[in-house]
Amino acid sequence: MAKMTIREALSRTIREEMERDSNLIILGEDIVGGHGTAGGPEAIGGIWGMTGGLYAAFGAKRVIDTPISESCIVGAAAGAALAGKRAIAELMFADFVGVCLDQIYNQIAKFRYMFGGRGTCPVTLRIAYGAGLNCAAQHSQAVYSLLTSIPGLKVVMPATPADAKGLLTTAIRGDDPVMFFEHKMLYGETGEVPDGEYLVPFGHARLVREGTDATVVTCGAMVNAAAGAADQLAKDGIACDVLDLRTTSPLDEEAILDSVEATGRLIVVDESPPRCSLATDIAALVANKAFSSLKAPIELVTAPHSPVPFARELERAYLPSPATIETAVRKALAYR
Amino acid sequence: MTRDQLISAYRRMKTIREFEERLHQEIATGEIAGFTHLYAGQEAVAVGVCEHLGPKDYIVSTHRGHGHCIAKGCDVKAMMKEIFGRRDGLCKGKGGSMHIADVSVGMLGANGIVGAGAPLALGAAVAARMDGEGKVAVAFSGDGACNQGTTFEAMNMAVVLKAPLIFAFENNHYSEHTGDSYAVGARDMTTRAAGFGMAAHKVDGCDFFATHNLMAEVIAYCRAGKGPVAVEFDTERFYGHFEGDPQRYRAPGEVERLRTTRDCLAAFRAKALDDGSLDARTLDALDVEVRSLINTAVEEARVAPVPTAADVLEDVYVSY
Numbered sequence: 001m002a003k004m005t006i007r008e009a010l011s012r013t014i015r016e017e018m019e020r021d022s023n024l025i026i027l028g029e030d031i032v033g034g035h036g037t038a039g040g041p042e043a044i045g046g047i048w049g050m051t052g053g054l055y056a057a058f059g060a061k062r063v064i065d066t067p068i069s070e071s072c073i074v075g076a077a078a079g080a081a082l083a084g085k086r087a088i089a090e091l092m093f094a095d096f097v098g099v100c101l102d103q104i105y106n107q108i109a110k111f112r113y114m115f116g117g118r119g120t121c122p123v124t125l126r127i128a129y130g131a132g133l134n135c136a137a138q139h140s141q142a143v144y145s146l147l148t149s150i151p152g153l154k155v156v157m158p159a160t161p162a163d164a165k166g167l168l169t170t171a172i173r174g175d176d177p178v179m180f181f182e183h184k185m186l187y188g189e190t191g192e193v194p195d196g197e198y199l200v201p202f203g204h205a206r207l208v209r210e211g212t213d214a215t216v217v218t219c220g221a222m223v224n225a226a227a228g229a230a231d232q233l234a235k236d237g238i239a240c241d242v243l244d245l246r247t248t249s250p251l252d253e254e255a256i257l258d259s260v261e262a263t264g265r266l267i268v269v270d271e272s273p274p275r276c277s278l279a280t281d282i283a284a285l286v287a288n289k290a291f292s293s294l295k296a297p298i299e300l301v302t303a304p305h306s307p308v309p310f311a312r313e314l315e316r317a318y319l320p321s322p323a324t325i326e327t328a329v330r331k332a333l334a335y336r
Numbered sequence: 337m338t339r340d341q342l343i344s345a346y347r348r349m350k351t352i353r354e355f356e357e358r359l360h361q362e363i364a365t366g367e368i369a370g371f372t373h374l375y376a377g378q379e380a381v382a383v384g385v386c387e388h389l390g391p392k393d394y395i396v397s398t399h400r401g402h403g404h405c406i407a408k409g410c411d412v413k414a415m416m417k418e419i420f421g422r423r424d425g426l427c428k429g430k431g432g433s434m435h436i437a438d439v440s441v442g443m444l445g446a447n448g449i450v451g452a453g454a455p456l457a458l459g460a461a462v463a464a465r466m467d468g469e470g471k472v473a474v475a476f477s478g479d480g481a482c483n484q485g486t487t488f489e490a491m492n493m494a495v496v497l498k499a500p501l502i503f504a505f506e507n508n509h510y511s512e513h514t515g516d517s518y519a520v521g522a523r524d525m526t527t528r529a530a531g532f533g534m535a536a537h538k539v540d541g542c543d544f545f546a547t548h549n550l551m552a553e554v555i556a557y558c559r560a561g562k563g564p565v566a567v568e569f570d571t572e573r574f575y576g577h578f579e580g581d582p583q584r585y586r587a588p589g590e591v592e593r594l595r596t597t598r599d600c601l602a603a604f605r606a607k608a609l610d611d612g613s614l615d616a617r618t619l620d621a622l623d624v625e626v627r628s629l630i631n632t633a634v635e636e637a638r639v640a641p642v643p644t645a646a647d648v649l650e651d652v653y654v655s656y
Contacts, residue, residue, distance in 0.1 A: 025462065061466050067496055069489040072455040076493070079459020079473075082444045083394055085466065087459075102486075106449050107456065110435075116418075116428030117651035119439035151652050175654035250656070 001194055007187040009161040010126075011050040013168045014088065018058050024172065025080060026054060027064035027073055028090030028126075035065050047092055048128055048187060070096045074103035077123045078177075082111065086122045088172060094129035094143045094181065108177040109152035120175040124168070130221050130271060131303075131319055132185035136310035142220070142271035142303070145278045147179045148248040154202055155249040157181040159223035161191040163246060166200030173199070183221040203250035211239025214329050215259040217282055218269035219245040226269050228322035233329055240267075240329060248278055256282060257290050264295035265332040269320050274302040296335035299328040337548070342614055345387050345544065347622050349379040349601055351412060352403040354630045356575075359402075359419065362634060363579045369421055372433045375403030377542075377574035380600035381506050382407035384547030385474060388555045394442045394460035394473040396453040399434050400573075401446025404476055408443040410436070416633035422640035429643040430651065450511075451484025453477060454503065458490045461501035461564075470559040472500040480511025482525050491532040494564035502558055503529060503566040506541060508573035513585050529566030541569025542600045545607060572598045 004012075018024055031051040033044020045052025055063045066073050070091060077087035091097065097104065104125070111121045131140040148155045154176050158164040164182075171178035208223060209216075209230040218226045223244045230240040241259045245252060260266050266286050270279035279300040286298060301320045309318055337345075356376040362368055375382070378400075386395065386407035397404035405415055410426060418425030419433050426438055437445035444460060447453045457475030464471035481487055482505050494501045505525045509516045522528040529536040535557065539550045547569065554565045572594045576583045583591075608614040 025466070027462075061462075064462065064497065067489075067493055069493055071486045072458060072489040072493045075452070075455020075486065075490070076459035076462055079394075079396065079444065079456035079461075080463040081459070082439055082456065083442075083460040083463035083473075085463045102449055102452055103455060107447075107452055111437075111445065112654065113651050114427060114431040114435040115437045115439065115445065116426065116430045118427065119437065119444075120654055154653070 001192040003190055004161055004193055005187065006158065006161045006164045006182070006189045007048065007050060009164040009193050010168060010182065013165045014050065015054065015057070017169065017172045018054060018062065021086060023084070024086045024088065025062045025064060026051065026088040026090070027066055027077060029066055029068055029073070029092055031090055032063060032065035046090070051090070070100035071103050074100045074125060075107065077125070078103060078108045078111070078121055081121045081123045082119055086172065088124045088126060091125060091127045093139045094127045095138045095141050097127065097143050097147070104147070104153070105150055109150050113152060121177050122175050123177045124171040124180050125178065126180045126182060128184050129181045130183040130185060131308050131315055132221070134310060134312055134315055137307035140308035144179070144181050144220070144248055145270070145272040145276065148278060148281070149276070152177065153249060154178045154247065155181070156202065156247045157183070157220040158246065159186065159220060159244050161189065161193045162198070163200055163206070165193050166198045167246060170199045170202060181220060185221050200246065202247040203252050204246065205252040205255040206244040206246055207241065208244050209240055209242035211241050212263055213238050213240060214265040214267060214332055215241045215243065215256070215263045216267045216269060216325065216329065217243045217245065217256055219248060219278070220271060222269045222271050222320060225320055225322050226325055229325035229329065232322060232326050238329065238333065253285060253289070256286065260286050260290045261293045264293055266294070267299040267301060267325065267328045267332055269325055270300070270302045271320065272303060273305050274300060275305055277302060296332045299332045301325050301328045339613065341387070342608060343618070343622065345383050345548065346604060346608070346614070346619065347626060348383045348387070348407055349544065349604065350622060350626045351629065352379045352382065352406045353601055354626050355402060355406060355412065358630050358634060360575060360579065368419060370432050370434070372419065372579045373400040373577065374575040374579065375400050377572040377594065377598070377600070378506055378508060379403055380544035380547050380604070381504065381541040381569045381571050384544050385504055385551050387548060388551050389442070389472070389474070391441050392469065392471050394444055394457065394464065394471070395476060396444045396457040396460065396473070397446045397476050398453060398478055398481065399446060399448055399450065400478065401436055402433070405436055405438070405443055405446070409441045410438045410443055412629060413633045413636055416637040417640050420637040420640065421642065422637055423643040423647065424640055428647065451477070451481040451486045453481065454487045454490035458494055458499055458501055461494065461499035462497065464500050472502060472555060472558045474502045474504050476504045476506060478511060479505065479507040479509065479516040479520055479525065482528070483511070483519060491529060491534065491564070491566070495533045498561070498563040500558045500561065501564040502554060503564065505566065505568045506571050507568055508571050510573055510577065510585070512577045513581070515585070525568040526566065534564045534566055536566040536568070538568045538570070541571035542598045542603060544600055544604045
């Protein structure tokens with residue numbers, strides 16, 4: 001075990017996987033950076049600081065610094081994957097999914113199915129997402145709900161450095177396309193990371209806090225907020241199961257249903273807006289499959305149905321917080 | 337060209353033509369579901385390009401993709417079954433006409449999204465370059481797709497990366513139901529492609545020999561690692577945008593005129609007979625052979641088993 005940040009865990013994993021598999025390529029904007037400038041290649045190494053040194057180690061054929069052309073980044077990753085390679089592609093901001101949605105939605109998600117199982121598209125699309133940096137409506141969104149709704153994609157969100165390593169390794173080595181969401185506010189999150197080979201299987205939620213009074217289901221950066229709320233509630237003797245889904249597709253239905261059957265109360269915490277969201281999806285799952293276990297209405301703590309605002313006060317009001325989660329848990333517990 | 341090369345090219349062109357003419361009849365009976373876009377008229381392009389490719393080279397096709405499939409070596413009977421929606425079709429009845437593919441022969445898919453193919457072909461070219469065996473990729477696009485931003489992105493990135501990629505623009509003069517003189521906002525696609533900084537050529541895509549000759553040069557250039565090339569093929573679409581298209585945008589007698597004056601198969605035959613490179617008996621025998629193959633393909637497709645509801649959830653993922 002070694003203590004490191006999520007940024008370091010991701011960076012090391014990318015490098016180790018590039019070393020391990022000469023068939024693996026990585027492409028994106030400014031992942032090398034500095035091409036065509038006085039500073040020269042490696043002047044940037046990725047705006048999130050995770051791809052520095054790859055160019056020198058693996059060369060231009062495998063570490064492909066692209067023009068600002070998101071459709072082509074995703075499309076080229078997909079084409080290379082169809083042609084027998086593996087690809088990590090980077091979208092600087094999750095909002096840019098809007099620029100290249102066709103390549104995600106109509107192309108990589110569909111190939112295996114449309115081609116009758118003949119062909120695979122092993123692409124890991126690393127997507128920096130989420131609010132917290134006051135980047136406003138076009139650089140802050142949590143678009144994982146949108147992509148979770150698409151058959152053919154797997155959707156992954158690490159909340160710890162260990163999961164960052166384990167889930168990214170699983171994503172890169174798997175044969176399905178993976179939407180790998182990295183929360184911008186979590187890059188500096190520190191924690192112990194297992195040494196050597198470490199894979200976390202998809203579809204297995206992580207129990208972050210344990211308790212029998214209520215179930216809080218969440219993912220990504222909301223895991224810390226939910227854990228914070230649980231710790232606060234614990235002071236009043238209220239014990240919550242906090243489930244970090246880790247992957248929203250596949251979804252660990254069993255873990256959610258088992259917990260709700262034990263607690264009878266469900267709070268879903270979701271950074272995306274509420275309509276057709278992860279929150280409503282899980283609420284529907286539980287209402288459908290564990291209705292008789294419920295002792296209170298399901299509480300949804302989500303972003304509002306609005307774009308992400310700019311000003312600090314507005315962004316704070318936009319995001320679910322430990323306080324809003326705590327309120328929701330207390331509301332569920334007060335229901336008679 | 338050697339006699340064997342001529343025979344191979346004619347056989348493929350004729351196979352595409354017969355396949356499409358037969359589909360035109362079969363679709364009219366209502367037996368085939370969905371949208372079908374026929375390639376008849378453009379055979380010299382697919383074959384003129386793909387005769388220079390091997391199974392390790394890649395192509396990405398369009399919604400009008402049957403011709404590219406046949407030219408790249410997809411199994412014709414399995415293709416017919418796919419278009420009939422059969423369980424043992426090329427894509428198990430999951431793709432149909434618009435999404436037909438066979439990755440194992442380097443045919444990375446027809447594509448229902450106009451303009452989606454060029455970025456994919458760029459990726460295949462990136463993969464080809466990594467392997468260092470002189471492999472190339474071809475992005476087939478029409479005059480419709482040539483106006484999509486994705487195509488522009490791919491042209492720019494191909495130049496930046498010096499990718500072994502050929503942009504094959506088949507100008508059949510109609511993007512769906514709109515003329516290229518209206519929709520292509522440049523003098524021609526060749527000029528536009530040249531503006532991205534790549535070599536660009538124009539050729540009569542109804543003249544197989546001109547096409548084949550030019551592509552020998554173009555593909556050798558790409559295989560040598562000299563970067564991407566664009567080629568605009570002046571070609572003709574004998575049918576509508578899709579089967580069932582009333583084609584009200586055509587001039588009176590236009591299709592008859594095209595079939596008389598711009599038929600690449602007729603031109604091939606005339607030239608081969610004229611210069612004595614193939615005799616009529618050989619060509620007639622190929623016609624009979626191809627017709628028989630298409631007949632068999634249709635007969636087998638008609639009686640092939642259909643998929644079941646249980647197949648719906650298969651192959652959404654590799655691992656579940």
